[in-house]
Amino acid sequence: MIKYRKQNFNIWSILSFVFIALVIMPNINIFISIFQKPNENWFHIKEYMLKSYILNSMTLVIFTGLFTVIIGVSLAWIISVYEFPMRSFFKWGLILPLSIPSYIGAYTYNGILNYTGVIQTFLRNSFNMKIDQKYFDIMSIKGAVFIFTISLFPYVYIITRSFLEKQSAALIENARVLGRNLIDIFIFVVMPISRGAIIGGASLVVLEVLNDYGVVQYFGIPTFSTAIFKTWFGMGDTDSAIRLSGVLMLIVIMILISEKVLRGNKKFSSTNTKIRPISRIKLKGFKSNLAFGYCFFIFSIGFLIPTIQLIYWSTLTYKKILNIEFFNLIFNSFGVAAIAASLVVIMAVVIANYCRINENFISKLYSKATLIGYSIPAAVIAISVIMFFIKIDKNFYWIYKMIDSDSKKMLLSTSLIMLIFAYMIRFLAVGYNSIESGFEKVGKKFFEASRMLGMSVTQTFFKVDLKMIKPAVLSAFLLVFVDVLKELSLTLILRPFNFNTLPTKVFEYANDEMIPESSIPSLVIIIISFISIYLFYKIGDKESA
Amino acid sequence: MRKKLLLTVLTVAFSIVLLVGCTTKQESTSSNEGNESNEEKVVNVYTSRHYDADKELYKIFTEETGIKVNVVEGKSDELIERLDREGEDTEADVLIVADAARLHRAKSQELLQSVESEVLNNNIPENLRDKDNEWYGLTKRGRVIVYSKDRVNPSELSTYEDLTNPKWKGKILVRSSSNTYNQSLLASFIEINGEEKAKEWAKGLVDNMARDPKGNDRDQAKAVVAGEGDIAIMNTYYLGKLLNSSDPEEVKVGEQVSVFFPNQDTTGTHINVSGAGVTKNANNKDNAVKFIEFLSNEKAQSIFANANYEYPANPNVEPSELLKSWGEFKDQNISLNKLGENNKKAVEIFNEIGWK
Numbered sequence: 001m002i003k004y005r006k007q008n009f010n011i012w013s014i015l016s017f018v019f020i021a022l023v024i025m026p027n028i029n030i031f032i033s034i035f036q037k038p039n040e041n042w043f044h045i046k047e048y049m050l051k052s053y054i055l056n057s058m059t060l061v062i063f064t065g066l067f068t069v070i071i072g073v074s075l076a077w078i079i080s081v082y083e084f085p086m087r088s089f090f091k092w093g094l095i096l097p098l099s100i101p102s103y104i105g106a107y108t109y110n111g112i113l114n115y116t117g118v119i120q121t122f123l124r125n126s127f128n129m130k131i132d133q134k135y136f137d138i139m140s141i142k143g144a145v146f147i148f149t150i151s152l153f154p155y156v157y158i159i160t161r162s163f164l165e166k167q168s169a170a171l172i173e174n175a176r177v178l179g180r181n182l183i184d185i186f187i188f189v190v191m192p193i194s195r196g197a198i199i200g201g202a203s204l205v206v207l208e209v210l211n212d213y214g215v216v217q218y219f220g221i222p223t224f225s226t227a228i229f230k231t232w233f234g235m236g237d238t239d240s241a242i243r244l245s246g247v248l249m250l251i252v253i254m255i256l257i258s259e260k261v262l263r264g265n266k267k268f269s270s271t272n273t274k275i276r277p278i279s280r281i282k283l284k285g286f287k288s289n290l291a292f293g294y295c296f297f298i299f300s301i302g303f304l305i306p307t308i309q310l311i312y313w314s315t316l317t318y319k320k321i322l323n324i325e326f327f328n329l330i331f332n333s334f335g336v337a338a339i340a341a342s343l344v345v346i347m348a349v350v351i352a353n354y355c356r357i358n359e360n361f362i363s364k365l366y367s368k369a370t371l372i373g374y375s376i377p378a379a380v381i382a383i384s385v386i387m388f389f390i391k392i393d394k395n396f397y398w399i400y401k402m403i404d405s406d407s408k409k410m411l412l413s414t415s416l417i418m419l420i421f422a423y424m425i426r427f428l429a430v431g432y433n434s435i436e437s438g439f440e441k442v443g444k445k446f447f448e449a450s451r452m453l454g455m456s457v458t459q460t461f462f463k464v465d466l467k468m469i470k471p472a473v474l475s476a477f478l479l480v481f482v483d484v485l486k487e488l489s490l491t492l493i494l495r496p497f498n499f500n501t502l503p504t505k506v507f508e509y510a511n512d513e514m515i516p517e518s519s520i521p522s523l524v525i526i527i528i529s530f531i532s533i534y535l536f537y538k539i540g541d542k543e544s545a
Numbered sequence: 546m547r548k549k550l551l552l553t554v555l556t557v558a559f560s561i562v563l564l565v566g567c568t569t570k571q572e573s574t575s576s577n578e579g580n581e582s583n584e585e586k587v588v589n590v591y592t593s594r595h596y597d598a599d600k601e602l603y604k605i606f607t608e609e610t611g612i613k614v615n616v617v618e619g620k621s622d623e624l625i626e627r628l629d630r631e632g633e634d635t636e637a638d639v640l641i642v643a644d645a646a647r648l649h650r651a652k653s654q655e656l657l658q659s660v661e662s663e664v665l666n667n668n669i670p671e672n673l674r675d676k677d678n679e680w681y682g683l684t685k686r687g688r689v690i691v692y693s694k695d696r697v698n699p700s701e702l703s704t705y706e707d708l709t710n711p712k713w714k715g716k717i718l719v720r721s722s723s724n725t726y727n728q729s730l731l732a733s734f735i736e737i738n739g740e741e742k743a744k745e746w747a748k749g750l751v752d753n754m755a756r757d758p759k760g761n762d763r764d765q766a767k768a769v770v771a772g773e774g775d776i777a778i779m780n781t782y783y784l785g786k787l788l789n790s791s792d793p794e795e796v797k798v799g800e801q802v803s804v805f806f807p808n809q810d811t812t813g814t815h816i817n818v819s820g821a822g823v824t825k826n827a828n829n830k831d832n833a834v835k836f837i838e839f840l841s842n843e844k845a846q847s848i849f850a851n852a853n854y855e856y857p858a859n860p861n862v863e864p865s866e867l868l869k870s871w872g873e874f875k876d877q878n879i880s881l882n883k884l885g886e887n888n889k890k891a892v893e894i895f896n897e898i899g900w901k
Contacts, residue, residue, distance in 0.1 A: 048896040109575040115771040116794035133773045139759040220721040220759035222901060230723050235892050236650060316791040386630045410634045426873045493623045508595040514790050
């Protein structure tokens with residue numbers, strides 16, 4: 001082990017500090033207000049509401065977490081280890097459910113299952129059958145778990161699969177040579193070594209669930225995020241809303257700590273220079289059908305069925321929707337997503353590189369701080385970002401005037417920069433997680449070798465590290481891009497004048513109870529995500545070939 | 546030492562932010578020539594309404610007056626919060642939100658200003674506007690009882706209060722209490738019947754609910770037709786939307802239910818408005834007033850009302866044929882400001898009695 005103490009102060013450490021400061025600063029208000037004296041509303045909330053919020057949120061988190069892990073890991077295992085019909089399609093096709101935002105999933109599935117939906121209509125019109133509504137009740141906690149599971153399991157799947165593919169060939173094959181069967185290997189070898197990846201994916205799922213507002217609001221399930229909105233807006237009580245966010249944050253911190261404990265301290269990084277893919281086992285007959293059937297089933301409920309429903313709706317409404325304004329929407333959505341994703345990747349790479357080189361208290365703090373934006377509900381971030389930017393505008397107005405004497409005072413806080421900044425805070429964790437695991441996989445051997453051979457940290461980064469973590473960088477970009485493309489709450493609150501994106505359009509239609517009209521913008525979100533997922537997959541495939 | 550470093554770093558950070566800020570600024574001035582100079586006339590609108598008809602209206606307004614309409618759309622509460630944060634530096638000139646309670650909140654947070662306008666006073670009846678002229682109702686919605694034509698005889702229906710009668714046990718459908726329309730409904734009962742009675746009503750209604758509140762207003766009508774319950778509390782215009790839906794199955798649902806205007810012999814049917822006010826710190830106040838005046842005139846009102854199945858606020862404008870077919874009704878005769886004043890109490894009652 002080489003010590004780097006002397007070199008702690010360089011461009012990487014400065015930039016990391018700046019980025020982390022930018023993430024933390026807007027949120028300081030929230031931290032502070034947790035420690036302030038509660039107002040009388042708070043006692044009302046505590047007495048009548050808090051218990052059911054905690055209970056509902058925890059139920060959603062636990063069951064969604066459980067099911068996404070079961071589905072995500074089992075798919076990752078099947079895809080990595082077996083060969084069966086259409087495997088190479090499912091390999092990336094199973095990421096596609098990620099392109100359908102959970103709120104769109106909720107609108108769509110309710111559209112399919114409700115009284116005027118295709119199933120009941122068919123039964124009614126063809127067989128004159130009227131079935132008890134309780135069999136179609138998706139607007140419940142169970143329904144929400146279903147929606148979250150099918151739209152979020154790819155987080156677990158992607159991370160676990162890429163880990164298994166890059167990491168485990170030698171271990172799995174050694175175990176096989178030693179006479180273990182595949183199920184044993186799965187339990188005793190794969191699960192322990194990929195624990196970090198699985199938990200990493202699951203924690204993204206959990207945070208998404210805690211943050212969701214669209215699904216739970218539509219389904220009428222009181223959770224923390226609905227509570228925050230209700231207290232903040234329904235009761236006009238910002239203090240209590242922020243306090244609730246504080247409680248939520250405590251829960252998130254507990255989850256993150258238990259994640260660390262569950263992950264353990266062991267690190268599994270590749271010891272070979274060459275990453276060798278697993279040689280897959282060809283399945284035959286029943287087993288092959290089973291693997292195909294399982295993948296197809298998950299792909300169908302996660303992607304195919306909702307997409308078909310949306311396509312059907314779009315045939316009913318396209319005349320109303322398609323116009324020039326609509327192409328503007330596509331352009332806007334695409335633009336902000338690409339900018340935000342690039343910036344997040346840069347931030348994440350800088351911080352992750354700094355943290356892995358300097359393993360100390362501060363770097364641990366940094367890597368936790370990247371999660372802040374992801375753990376606070378989007379609406380709370382939005383308000384903290386507004387406050388932050390208004391403060392900047394007020395304090396820097398004299399500079400604006402110096403540059404342009406006509407400058408308006410609310411320069412940044414009425415610009416797209418504020419929105420993009422909020423995206424960066426919100427999705428830094430998504431990018432960071434991916435890049436951190438990329439670095440973990442590579443390990444520090446090459447870095448150390450390069451440093452010993454006299455290259456600086458920066459030279460090493462561009463000549464050695466960046467090339468090795470390229471897939472991680474791409475996957476970080478992809479995940480953030482798709483996330484921003486789907487993002488709703490922040491965009492709604494922070495967008496400047498005359499700026500609409502596809503999700504805000506979807507929301508408007510859904511909010512006005514015009515779900516069929518929302519289908520075309522929904523489909524475009526899905527198509528753009530689809531293409532980016534496919535492109536990424538192709539690049540990744542070439543990379544490993 | 547530490548402090549110095551921190552300072553340097555912060556300066557660097559802000560310079561980056563600023564630099565990016567200024568480049569964008571230049572872009573926006575070149576593409577959006579002189580937005581804040583007086584050369585081009587603009588009105589900046591924060592609105593929670595985002596119907597296509599509204600956009601049509603903005604276009605007509607621009608054609609008629611040469612004043613460009615810039616729009617930020619969002620949820621009412623979030624827009625109010627944003628307006629509040631922006632304070633005197635806001636760019637917004639007009640706030641348009643649905644629900645009188647939200648208009649009242651904007652007023653009580655001192656975000657609106659009083660307007661002197663003969664046109665508005667003539668076009669908008671007194672009960673649909675703020676007593677200090679800080680906001681004006683533009684469209685009117687009734688929150689009514691919608692019932693199954695098959696299973697309910699309208700003679701069984703009478704008042705909102707009667708819905709707590711045990712004969713309706715397991716038969717009533719209504720959406721969640723986080724919905725502002727429900728909050729305003731309860732707020733009106735607090736005003737009319739007093740807090741205790743209002744609370745009893747809410748409790749009685751929860752006891753009679755067919756299921757836990759979920760979904761939106763349309764979903765309540767569907768649940769009625771599906772047989773989950775017999776009657777639903779919902780806004781009239783959602784029925785209009787069902788009947789004019791692009792989905793033929795939704796049209797069928799609309800056809801199987803009917804509207805009942807409650808409390809016609811007593812206190813009147815609960816109504817709410819979506820309305821507009823000029824923001825306190827409006828930079829384009831004259832344009833803002835012109836804009837709201839335009840929205841209140843007969844032409845705009847009939848577009849408003851026909852496109853979205855709402856009742857026009859301007860009494861000189863006829864409601865659409867569909868609305869007329871439901872018949873005329875007597876409004877709740879209370880000041881709409883009360884919906885706002887009682888809002889907090891209403892939310893608390895909902896929480897206490899467990900209306901989800």
